[in-house]
Amino acid sequence: MAEILNPPPKHVAIIMDGNGRWAAAHKLPRSAGHREGAKAVRRVIETAPQLGIKFITLYAFSTENWSRPQDEINTLMQLLEKTIDEYQHEAKQQNLRLWVSGAREPLAPELLDKMDKLVQSTATHTGLTVNLALNYGAQQEITHAVNALLAAGKKQITPQDITAHLYQPQLPAPELLIRTSGEQRLSNFLLWQAAYSELYFTPVLWPDFDGKELQKAVQIYQHRQRRFGGV
Ligand code: FPP
Numbered sequence: 001m002a003e004i005l006n007p008p009p010k011h012v013a014i015i016m017d018g019n020g021r022w023a024a025a026h027k028l029p030r031s032a033g034h035r036e037g038a039k040a041v042r043r044v045i046e047t048a049p050q051l052g053i054k055f056i057t058l059y060a061f062s063t064e065n066w067s068r069p070q071d072e073i074n075t076l077m078q079l080l081e082k083t084i085d086e087y088q089h090e091a092k093q094q095n096l097r098l099w100v101s102g103a104r105e106p107l108a109p110e111l112l113d114k115m116d117k118l119v120q121s122t123a124t125h126t127g128l129t130v131n132l133a134l135n136y137g138a139q140q141e142i143t144h145a146v147n148a149l150l151a152a153g154k155k156q157i158t159p160q161d162i163t164a165h166l167y168q169p170q171l172p173a174p175e176l177l178i179r180t181s182g183e184q185r186l187s188n189f190l191l192w193q194a195a196y197s198e199l200y201f202t203p204v205l206w207p208d209f210d211g212k213e214l215q216k217a218v219q220i221y222q223h224r225q226r227r228f229g230g231v
Helices: 019-025 030-051 063-067 070-093 109-121 138-151 159-164 211-222
Strands: 011-015 055-062 097-101 129-136 176-179 198-201
Touching: 011 211, 019 030, 030 055, 030 070, 030 211, 055 063, 055 070, 063 070, 070 097, 070 109, 097 109, 129 138, 138 159, 176 211, 198 211
Parallel strands: 011 055, 011 176, 055 129, 097 129, 176 198
Antiparallel strands: none
């Protein structure tokens, strides 16, 4: 490859798409695709720090995903709860910090409770920050920020004001945004933060994604020319 231009991205955001198609291709129920997807999440969390990544945002469940069949929603929620349970121990070993972006309503109190505990118990960890976009919608996030500013009595707002009232104000904007499975749209993900993100679309289905695929995306990112509107 040609000379490396950019340092590795600090923040990578991922739209993990294609679990259902992976399952169909393997003649398995959609739930099996989601379970394999959870394994891919683990692989990516393990590899990211080796690539210099400090923050990773994973689109685990969108505000639009509530329109899926109830049994699929249940599968996803159980999988999330199970993964959070497992990371109560592993987050310490891997020095991971958990952040969550999204609306709390109508998530189950047990899930919220487990999540809150993991967020609290990992708050001082200094390794990779895993920001779980759960019950997340970017339009809702921006609206929430604007409403908070209105409630504070603001009559005029700046872009910096909005950034300061996002779900995770300390999260830097993602330099790289990945979507798997060949789809090429943002689907209400990080619309504010992705203003200057490099977009990377791969046909690989999420359950097949691994450290090598992440490394490939990062390398391609490092060779992109970023201009931020300049020349
Ligand atoms: C998209 O595949 C994936 C999701 C809607 C959910 C992502 C969830 C996981 C990867 C599993 C659990 C997550 C964590 C963080 C442990 P799709 O069902 O839309 O696939 P399709 O477009 O092929 O049907």
